[in-house]
Amino acid sequence: MKTYLLPSVKITIILLVILSGLYPLVIAGIGKFTPGHGDGETIEYKGRVVGYANEGQKFTKDKYFWSRPSAANYQADAGVGSNKGPSNADYLKDVKARIDTFLKHNPDVKREEIPAELVTASGSGLDPDLSPAGAKVQVPRVAKVRDIPAAQVYKLIDDNTEQPLLGLFGPPKVNVLKLNVALEELKK
Amino acid sequence: MNTEYIGIVFMYLATIALAIPLGKYIAKVFKGEKTWLGFMAPLEKLIFKFSGIDPNREMNWKQHLKALLTVNLLWLFYAFFCLLFQGHLPLNPDNNPNQTPDLAFNTALSFVTNTNLQDYSGESGATYYTQLFVFMFLHFVSAATGIAAMMVVFKAMKDKITDKLGNFWDFLVKSITRLLLPISFVIAVILAFNGTPTSYKGKDTVITLQGDTVHVSRGPAAAMIAIKQAGTNGGGWFGVNSAHPFENPNYLTNIVENISIILISISLVFALGYYLNKKKLAWVIFGVMTVGFLIMIFPSVSAEVNGNPAIAHLGISQPGGSMEGKEVRFGPAASAYWGITTTVTSNGSVNAMHDSMMPVSGMAQMFDMMINAFYGGVGVGYLNFYIFMIIAVFISGLMVGRTPEFMGRKIEAREMKIASLIALLHPFLILVGTAIATYVLVHFSNAGWATKPSAWLNNPGFHGFSEMLYQYTSSSANNGSGYGGLTANNIFWNVSTGLVIFLGRFLPIIGPVAIAGILANKKFVPESAGTLKTDTATFGIMIFAVIIIVAALSFFPALTLGPIAEHFSIK
Numbered sequence: 001m002k003t004y005l006l007p008s009v010k011i012t013i014i015l016l017v018i019l020s021g022l023y024p025l026v027i028a029g030i031g032k033f034t035p036g037h038g039d040g041e042t043i044e045y046k047g048r049v050v051g052y053a054n055e056g057q058k059f060t061k062d063k064y065f066w067s068r069p070s071a072a073n074y075q076a077d078a079g080v081g082s083n084k085g086p087s088n089a090d091y092l093k094d095v096k097a098r099i100d101t102f103l104k105h106n107p108d109v110k111r112e113e114i115p116a117e118l119v120t121a122s123g124s125g126l127d128p129d130l131s132p133a134g135a136k137v138q139v140p141r142v143a144k145v146r147d148i149p150a151a152q153v154y155k156l157i158d159d160n161t162e163q164p165l166l167g168l169f170g171p172p173k174v175n176v177l178k179l180n181v182a183l184e185e186l187k188k
Numbered sequence: 189m190n191t192e193y194i195g196i197v198f199m200y201l202a203t204i205a206l207a208i209p210l211g212k213y214i215a216k217v218f219k220g221e222k223t224w225l226g227f228m229a230p231l232e233k234l235i236f237k238f239s240g241i242d243p244n245r246e247m248n249w250k251q252h253l254k255a256l257l258t259v260n261l262l263w264l265f266y267a268f269f270c271l272l273f274q275g276h277l278p279l280n281p282d283n284n285p286n287q288t289p290d291l292a293f294n295t296a297l298s299f300v301t302n303t304n305l306q307d308y309s310g311e312s313g314a315t316y317y318t319q320l321f322v323f324m325f326l327h328f329v330s331a332a333t334g335i336a337a338m339m340v341v342f343k344a345m346k347d348k349i350t351d352k353l354g355n356f357w358d359f360l361v362k363s364i365t366r367l368l369l370p371i372s373f374v375i376a377v378i379l380a381f382n383g384t385p386t387s388y389k390g391k392d393t394v395i396t397l398q399g400d401t402v403h404v405s406r407g408p409a410a411a412m413i414a415i416k417q418a419g420t421n422g423g424g425w426f427g428v429n430s431a432h433p434f435e436n437p438n439y440l441t442n443i444v445e446n447i448s449i450i451l452i453s454i455s456l457v458f459a460l461g462y463y464l465n466k467k468k469l470a471w472v473i474f475g476v477m478t479v480g481f482l483i484m485i486f487p488s489v490s491a492e493v494n495g496n497p498a499i500a501h502l503g504i505s506q507p508g509g510s511m512e513g514k515e516v517r518f519g520p521a522a523s524a525y526w527g528i529t530t531t532v533t534s535n536g537s538v539n540a541m542h543d544s545m546m547p548v549s550g551m552a553q554m555f556d557m558m559i560n561a562f563y564g565g566v567g568v569g570y571l572n573f574y575i576f577m578i579i580a581v582f583i584s585g586l587m588v589g590r591t592p593e594f595m596g597r598k599i600e601a602r603e604m605k606i607a608s609l610i611a612l613l614h615p616f617l618i619l620v621g622t623a624i625a626t627y628v629l630v631h632f633s634n635a636g637w638a639t640k641p642s643a644w645l646n647n648p649g650f651h652g653f654s655e656m657l658y659q660y661t662s663s664s665a666n667n668g669s670g671y672g673g674l675t676a677n678n679i680f681w682n683v684s685t686g687l688v689i690f691l692g693r694f695l696p697i698i699g700p701v702a703i704a705g706i707l708a709n710k711k712f713v714p715e716s717a718g719t720l721k722t723d724t725a726t727f728g729i730m731i732f733a734v735i736i737i738v739a740a741l742s743f744f745p746a747l748t749l750g751p752i753a754e755h756f757s758i759k
Contacts, residue, residue, distance in 0.1 A: 008259040010239035011357065012266065015364070018231070019328050020321040023369065024386075024411035027376045031386025031410065038386035040406055040434065042394075050397040052404055054383045054433040057396040064398060068516070076404040077282075077311045077391055079428045081513045081541035083673030085651035086496045087758045091512075096502055114504040116495065120512040123431030123523075123540045129516040131508055169195035170439030171508070171519040180397055 045181050052076070056128040057177060062105055063145045065130070065138050065183070067176045068117055069098060072125025082121040095119050108140040129173040132161050148186065156182055192521035195439065196489070199525065203447045203454060210451065211458025211470075217366045218339055218359070218463060228365040235361055243361070246352035249705025252340050253698055255356040256333060260300055260694075263326060267296035270322045271314075279316035281390025282405070287313065294682035294689075299323055301693035302330035302565060304416070304423025304536055304668035305659075305685060307677040311405040311427055316388060323423055324412040328372075331419030331452075332363035334567025337697045338456065341574060342463050344704035345595050351709055368419055371448065375414035378444050383437035384410040409434060417448040420565040422536030422668045430526075430539040431515055442518055442539060446526050449535045453563040456570055468723035473573060476728045477532075480562035480735070484528050484552040491548035492520035498758050513544030524549055531556035534565030536668030543646065543655065543671035547758070550654055550671075551751035557665035558743045559735055560614065565666060568693075571700040573731075578607040578703060580727065580734040584720055593719055597707040610699035614664055615742040617688045621660035622746065626653070628680065639678035646673025650757060654750035659685060664692035 031038030041053040051057050058074040059066050067074070071082040084091035098119040103111065115133045135157045143150040160179045164170045216223050236243050247255065270277065271292035275285045287295060291307055298305040299322065308314060314323070336359035343353045380386045385406040392404045409425035413435055416423055430436035430445055457477065461470025492514075495506030509520030518526075523540035530537055531553040542553060556562060561572035582599050585592025592599040625644075628635075633642040645652035655671040662669055663685040670676065676685070713719075721727060 004255045004258040005262070007239050007241050007357065008255075008262045011235065011241065011361075012259070012262060014235050014238045015329065016321060016325055018235075019364070019369070020325045023373070024320055024324070024408045027373075027380060027411040028386045028388065028408055030377055031380045034381050034383075034386070036383060036385070038380065039389055040385045040392070040404065041383055045397060049394060051394055051402075052392075054437050055404060056433065057398070057402065058400055059398055061398060074400070074402065076394075076402045078309065079311070079426060079432055080309075081428060081431065081544065081672060083541055083543035083646050083671065084512060085543060085647035085654075085673070085754070086498060086510065086512065086546055087649065087651055087754050088647045091647075092498055092502070095499060099502060099504060111503045112505055115508060116499055116504055116506040117508050117511040117516060119504065120499070122511075123513045123515050123538075123544075124426075124428040124433060126428075126433055127515050127517075128433050131516055133507055134516070164191040164195075165439045165443075167191075169191055169198060169443065170522065171192055171516065173516050177397065184397070 043177055043181060045184060050181065051177050053175065053177065054128055056122070056126045059176065059180060062141055064180045065135055065142060065176055066118070068127050068130065069119065069121045070125040070127070071121045074126060076126055079124045079126045081123045081125060106138065106141045109137055113137055128175050128177060130176055132157060132172055132174055135174045135179060142183070146183070152186070153183070156186065192519045195443070196521050196525040199443055199446050203451055206447065207451055207455040208458050210455035212462050214367060214455060214459035215462035217362055218342070223366065225366050225370060232361055232365050236357070239357070241357045243355050243358035245355055247355055248351040249340060249344070249353055249701050252353060252356045253701055256337060256697070257694070260333060263329065264296055264300045267299060267322045267326060268292050270318055271295055274315045274318045277315060277317045279320070279388070281316065281388070284312055284315050290679045290682040291677055294686040297686045297689050298668065299326040299423060300330060301666050301689050302334060302419070302421055302534060302568070303663065303666040303689045303693070304421050305663060305670060305676075305689065306423055306668065307682055309427030310425050316407050319412060319425060320408065324415060327412065327415040327419050327421040327423070328364050328368055329360070331368055331421065331566045332360045334565055335363040335367070335456070336360045336567070337701055338567035338570050340701050341571060341704040342460060344708035345464055349709060349712055351705070353705065353708065367452070368415060371418045371452070372411070372414040375418060375444055375448055376410045379410040379413055379441055382441045384413060384434055384441070386410045406434070413445070416537060417445045417535070418452060420449065420453060420533045420535040422530065424537055429537050431541065436539055438517055439522070442522060446522070446529060449526070449529045449537065450533050450563050452566045453533045453569050456567065460570065466723060472723050472725070472728040476732050477562045477573070479732065480559065481528070481532050484532065484556055485525065488528055488549040488552045489521050489524040491546040492524040496546060496758070501759070510546055513541030515540065527553050528556060530669055531667060532562040532564070533569060534560065534666045534668070536662065538669050541672055542658070542669060543673045547651075547751040547755040550658070551747055551755070553669070554658055554661050554747065554751065555740070555743070557661045557667050558614070558618065559739050560665045561735065568666070568697065572696060574700045574704070575607050575610050575696075576731055576735050576738070577722070578603060579611060579738065580731045581720060581722065583734060584727070584730050588720070590718060593713055594707070594722065596712045596714065597710045598713065603703045603706060606699050606703050610696050611738050613695055614692065615739070617664040617692055618657070618660045618743070619746060621663070621684060621688050622657045625656045625660070625684070637678065637680070639675055641680070644675050646675070650750055650754035654754065657746055657750050660688055663688040666693050
């Protein structure tokens, strides 16, 4: 054992310098040239930073598109999923309550039109996106509150929909923060 | 939905397309042949010179194990004390506190062993120092330890009598400089350009569009996330791992991260073929592993895409499948695919919460970890498979009534004893652990501990049992994923899973290395007409049967009490 202890200590030291010291510094240097300069990409509205493009945030007012339910209440320093199992009776009660709340705020929507993502919590608690269907089902409410034609809002969703990667891979999605900023910027 | 299926098919095909040339490359590196990363040689020289190591001094299997265990023990102590005092160490912009002794014990063991169970959350339970200088460091060296141990077995399988099996430090360093570091570098750059933070700044405070104040955790995460994927480590920067929008920002990063989960594990199988010049054997091994992998993929993807019947009964639609615990940008197919890839290898990172997945997926994930050799962790996956091969050779030998031989060496009582013990260790650790936890939960549910056993579980009934079973399975398999609902950061779970992790790592390394070392010293028997051919489909089926009989059947009763019962109870 003793024969190996000294080389162990020394190799640990030099590997710490290379792997934990230099390597992330080099990546941080390269990160300076990325869109967010390595700090995370932010989104501005009226000259004020209103959030990070990749991090979902809470929207509960009727004039905004709502984000998905979050077990973390969108606290971006404590992301967490609900970890509720699919057969958990209490959990199913919560989902039912969310459906009822949604129907109350969206009286024009039929129950079977509600996509599950709007009443189930995301994995990170910070999901920044909705599916196009998840956004479109909220249009009647948003259009009514803002008193703008629904067609205009549908178009806004289409404009803000990110198609699958190369048109081939993965689901389409809509970034809720970007969509709501675009909504605010809409000229009446 | 079609683009989601195309996405996962693409991920798998791309992985294989990359794994074959990478395997060839790895074989070249360890044969000492020239490769295009030759410019790393001066760095390696510097490392060896600084450490006073002669990388050309050959070791026998016992010396290999001594070096391996010594340096791992050192890392264990180093990690433990860093975590215990992380609050006082530099690089702590968010002022996070020290870890408690039982948490530090669990975390240190967990990272040294390539497990990464993570009973803490990165945002609040670690500092930038411990993330980089403990966790990321261990991501590299624990993966390299696995590859180094595997290389000893590779060397010992060559057809000459020898006790010279290469140099442990040489294997360790080259695994890092020629394989893990370059691959991580590429992944980290891709992540950085897609939105993963790289800077050392602490939390940011933002007032949202609606007017809420939120604190946004950040940090030099891209570098670490790259190696946690490539080294089958799985311990992420953020608590929710690759479900976090910084850790895995979009579908492109999801493809890159998911490919890197299984890339090295698969390429090491091909490396065996090139290294020993036994390509047919490599394809047999790959074939058996792939069949096991595919059998698990289909039911899980289909269960997630079809959604939760209990939610369907509430009258809403599930166009995106079962979405509890999942992210919109990945969707159900890619989440299920990740769940299987991360459990067949010993990675354990997640891009969706396994606790909320359908019971069929939960069963598939646990089953993968119970086998722990369909691709498996980098290096160690092959070691587990090696044990199954030895047992398969022995049983085949008994069936035809001749002395079992493997790669020209007789398998005798001593090797078989080791192989059997290692094969039985895994079910022993998982089932005994779960049994004790269940007993404590039932009989001492109100014990006056900081966390009462009655508060352990996040879900009642069968699913609650699955939470405990999953935790021990993940620990023993050195996987590190978890059913996040389990309240695991308390003395009972920290200590018990810590011990399971430790035994589940080092005994399955020592066993195969010992067997290989003993076999390499035996007389080489040239192949004859009576030799059992190991590079045939027949032998592949034999290995598969052994895996099912030895591993799967021992776990079947436990799975029945958990996910299987839950599956039939959801209406």
